[in-house]
Every structure is written in structure tokens, then in C-alpha cells.
Amino acid sequence: MKNILFVASEGVPFIKTGGLADVVGSLPKCINREYYDVRVILPKYMCIKPEMKEKMEYVTHFYMDFHWKNEYVGVLKAEVDGVKYYFIDNEMFFGGYGPYSNDALYEIEKFAFFSKAALSILPLINFRPDIIHCHDWQTGLIPVYLKERFQGNEFFRGIKSIMTIHNLKFQGKWSVKEVKEITGLPDYFFTSDKLESFKDANLLKGGIVYADAITTVSQTYAEEIKTEFYGEHLEGLLRAREHDLRGIVNGIDYDDFNPEKDKHIPFPYNAINFRKEKFKNKKALQQELGLEVDEKKMMIGIVSRLTDQKGFDLIAYIMDELCQDDVQIVVLGTGEERYENMFRHFDWKYNNKVSANIYYSEELSHKIYAASDAFLMPSLFEPCGLSQLMALRYGTVPIVRETGGLKDTVEPYNEFESKGTGFSFLNYNAHEMLRTIRYAERIYYDKKREWNKIIDRDMAADFSWKRSADRYTEMYDWLIG
Numbered sequence: 240m241k242n243i244l245f246v247a248s249e250g251v252p253f254i255k256t257g258g259l260a261d262v263v264g265s266l267p268k269c270i271n272r273e274y275y276d277v278r279v280i281l282p283k284y285m286c287i288k289p290e291m292k293e294k295m296e297y298v299t300h301f302y303m304d305f306h307w308k309n310e311y312v313g314v315l316k317a318e319v320d321g322v323k324y325y326f327i328d329n330e331m332f333f334g335g336y337g338p339y340s341n342d343a344l345y346e347i348e349k350f351a352f353f354s355k356a357a358l359s360i361l362p363l364i365n366f367r368p369d370i371i372h373c374h375d376w377q378t379g380l381i382p383v384y385l386k387e388r389f390q391g392n393e394f395f396r397g398i399k400s401i402m403t404i405h406n407l408k409f410q411g412k413w414s415v416k417e418v419k420e421i422t423g424l425p426d427y428f429f430t431s432d433k434l435e436s437f438k439d440a441n442l443l444k445g446g447i448v449y450a451d452a453i454t455t456v457s458q459t460y461a462e463e464i465k466t467e468f469y470g471e472h473l474e475g476l477l478r479a480r481e482h483d484l485r486g487i488v489n490g491i492d493y494d495d496f497n498p499e500k501d502k503h504i505p506f507p508y509n510a511i512n513f514r515k516e517k518f519k520n521k522k523a524l525q526q527e528l529g530l531e532v533d534e535k536k537m538m539i540g541i542v543s544r545l546t547d548q549k550g551f552d553l554i555a556y557i558m559d560e561l562c563q564d565d566v567q568i569v570v571l572g573t574g575e576e577r578y579e580n581m582f583r584h585f586d587w588k589y590n591n592k593v594s595a596n597i598y599y600s601e602e603l604s605h606k607i608y609a610a611s612d613a614f615l616m617p618s619l620f621e622p623c624g625l626s627q628l629m630a631l632r633y634g635t636v637p638i639v640r641e642t643g644g645l646k647d648t649v650e651p652y653n654e655f656e657s658k659g660t661g662f663s664f665l666n667y668n669a670h671e672m673l674r675t676i677r678y679a680e681r682i683y684y685d686k687k688r689e690w691n692k693i694i695d696r697d698m699a700a701d702f703s704w705k706r707s708a709d710r711y712t713e714m715y716d717w718l719i720g
Contacts, residue, residue: 376411379446411442457644461486540611545574550617
């Protein structure tokens with residue numbers, strides 16, 4: 240039996256702000272329990288829902304030397320879906336209204352404490368991992384601490400670490416002087432080949448330097464981050480460590496996202512009967528949102544954070560032109576004010592064609608995946624992306640830009656060989672995107688049988704967590720030897 244420990248700042252079903260929580264919540268459940276004992280350590284945030292806190296039971300507590308003080312470390316545990324979770328309790332660090340704050344220095348202190356505490360509790364819970372799997376900058380100090388103060392303790396010797404980068408943009412940076420004081424690490428660690436980066440200390444960089452293996456959330460993103468455009472000033476380091484770097488695409492929960500059993504949609508359907516059933520969801524949504532009710536009209540869905548990263552400047556540029564076509568556009572999400580207002584404007588201008596829903600609703604998101612014919616995702620960069628995987632699962636044809644996980648999961652349609660699962664364009668260019676949307680429209684309206692064959696391939700694709708788990712276990716075996 241091999242022991243694997245996940246350490247992260249969030250995880251479903253306890254706390255979630257983004258895709259990281261889905262990975263931490265879903266992956267341990269899918270790893271073969273005959274060979275691996277996978278456990279998870281999370282912070283015990285005050286803002287965790289009461290019904291989830293009720294599942295936790297007290298294990299122990301102690302005081303840990305941290306930042307010139309003795310800090311309280313409480314340890315709790317819970318079990319969900321057969322996975323053991325441990326929680327680190329300290330109200331000063333984890334007592335806010337949300338898991339994160341806007342105070343960068345406080346966040347660094349909080350997660351430095353969390354990283355040191357996560358290692359310190361292991362002998363007390365009697366769990367010695369073969370591998371500690373760290374997620375994002377919040378746990379970047381774990382591989383560093385493991386090679387530093389914990390090396391003197393026999394218990395920790397030989398434990399391997401993996402650093403998974405979910406989004407390279409967020410790195411945990413602050414001045415060397417203050418980070419040195421908080422972490423208690425000696426000067427030796429704050430040089431340009433270790434934690435120092437452009438005169439600042441960088442926690443993610445520390446994790447990348449000291450981890451035994453590095454992963455990110457798609458093969459293409461693993462290549463992209465070695466270049467200047469995507470590398471966020473760490474491309475040189477990632478090139479130096481490219482033999483230890485691999486990309487593994489995230490999955491989605493095939494029970495949560497299942498058009499045959501989805502409680503949120505009015506007309507369930509599957510890969511066999513979608514030709515007769517899927518369009519009923521479209522008519523129901525058209526009616527609900529006040530769009531022209533017409534099952535033959537092509538509906539394009541967008542469920543997203545409304546930010547630059549997601550390509551909304553391209554959409555803003557061609558929206559008037561696109562609305563001249565025989566299409567309907569349904570948008571759900573919140574984000575930057577200019578994009579929220581842009582969609583509100585087009586909803587007002589083309590009322591029977593555009594529906595802007597500037598809020599977030601789990602139920603409406605499922606209805607959009609089920610009702611739409613196509614799903615638009617023209618991201619500037621996309622480490623993995625989950626929305627295109629959900630669209631494929633619901634037989635909603637993705638239209639994407641060829642970047643990161645979008646390139647790895649959506650095969651471009653080839654009408655001569657009748658292959659492919661979606662439509663894609665290469666350059667970050669509004670009219671190249673518009674041409675691709677119009678090509679998709681042409682296939683939808685003029686070659687309906689071909690369109691339905693694309694849906695057949697979409698619904699047969701496998702992007703379940705089981706598939707990702709197999710790739711991770713390969714890596715674990717390679718690392719443990």
C-alpha cells in the first residue's frame with residue numbers, strides 16, 4: 240500500500256472558489272484504493288458550511304513555533320466518500336468570511352503557517368506519506384520545508400513531493416525580507432536559483448525548484464508555460480525542469496454532469512435519444528429567458544467568468560456582426576464591469592436574440608449546457624478548462640481557441656474525413672473567431688447529419704476523473720520507483 244497526501248487551500252465538498260477545489264475533491268476518490276491510501280489536508284475555514292463542520296471530529300492540538308510566536312494548531316478529521324480529510328484549525332488565520340482575502344502579505348503568512356502545520360501534524364495523525372501532492376502557490380513552501388528543517392527528522396526522510404500548477408498567474412510573491420522573517424528560512428534559500436525572483440520572494444517558485452516532480456493541468460499548457468508569453472517570468476526555470484514536468488488533463492464528475500440523470504434540466508436525454516429529446520431543453524430555455532421560441536434556431540451558450548483571460552474582448556469586437564446571423568446567444572456569469580455591461584447592452588439591443596444573465600446559478604448553467612447547440616470559449620489562455628468538458632458531455636459542440644486544455648480536449652472538425660468533436664481557431668483574433676463560428680453555423684444549418692455525428696463523438700468522449708486518476712497513478716509509481 241502506498242500513501243499519498245494531498246495538501247491544498249480548498250477542496251470539494253468543504254470549500255470551493257474554483258476548479259482547484261474540484262480536482263482536490265474528485266481525484267482522491269478515483270485513485271485505486273487497493274494500492275493507494277490517499278488522504279487530504281485542508282484549512283478549517285470559519286466560512287465552511289455548518290453541515291460540513293458537523294462531520295468533523297477533534298483529533299488533537301499543539302503549539303508550533305511560527306513567525307517568532309507559538310501558534311495554536313488544532314487538528315480535526317472527517318471522512319467523505321471513503322476519503323479521510325484532516326483540517327488545520329487556527330482562528331487567527333482561517334477565521335475570515337471567505338477562504339481568501341485581498342491582503343497579499345497576510346495570505347503569504349497564512350499559507351506559510353498552513354504549509355508548516357500540514358507537515359508538523361503527520362507524526363501525530365500517524366500517517367507517513369510516500370508522496371505529498373501540493374497544489375498551487377499556497378502549498379509551495381511544503382517541498383522547501385521538506386528539504387530544510389524537516390530533513391533532520393527520520394520520519395520525514397525520503398518523502399517525495401509533487402507540485403501541481405493549476406494557474407501559473409498566481410505565485411505568492413512578496414519582499415524577501417518579510418518572507419524570510421515569516422518562514423524562518425535562512426538566507427541560503429533566497430537566491431535567484433531558489434525562492435528569489437525579480438527581487439521578491441516567490442512561494443510557487445520555491446515549490447517548483449524543490450519538488451521532485453511538477454505537473455500542470457493539460458499537456459499543451461505544460462508546453463506553453465515554457466515560453467515567454469505564458470511563462471509569467473518562470474519560463475526559464477520550467478525549461479530547466481522540463482524532464483520533471485508533465486501535463487495531465489483534469490476530469491469532470493460524470494455523476495454530477497450527466498444529461499440522463501440531471502435534476503436541473505427539464506428533459507433528460509442520452510447519446511442514443513438526443514436527436515428526439517435535446518431540443519426540448521432548448522425550447523424550454525427560450526421560453527424561460529424570453530427568446531424567440533424556435534427549435535431550429537442555433538443557440539450558442541457561454542457560461543464563464545467575464546474576464547479578459549476568457550477572450551471577451553474578441554466577443555465584444557464582433558458581437559454586432561454575430562447578431563446579424565440566425566443565432567441566439569445565452570450568457571451566464573459575472574466578472575469585469577465592462578463585459579457585464581457589454582452583454583446587458585446587447586441583450587437590450589437584440590432582445591429576442593441575446594439573453595444576458597449577469598449572476599451565477601448552478602441550475603441555469605446546467606440548463607444552458609443541455610439546451611445550447613454550441614458552446615463558445617475563445618480563451619486567451621486556459622490551463623485546462625472544465626466548461627468545454629461539460630459541453631462535450633451534454634452533446635453541445637464546443638467552439639474554442641487552440642490553447643492549453645482546450646487544444647488537448649477538443650478535436651477540430653474535419654468535414655472531409657468526418658472527424659472531430661468541435662470547432663477551433665488558432666490566432667487570438669476576433670474575425671478568425673467569427674469565421675469559425677460561421678463555419679459551425681453552416682454545418683449546423685446545411686449538414687444536419689454531420690452535426691449530429693459530431694454530437695455522437697462528443698457524447699462518446701471520456702473526460703471522467705477515472706481517466707485522469709490513471710495518469711496520476713502512473714506518475715506516483717514512477718516517483719516512488
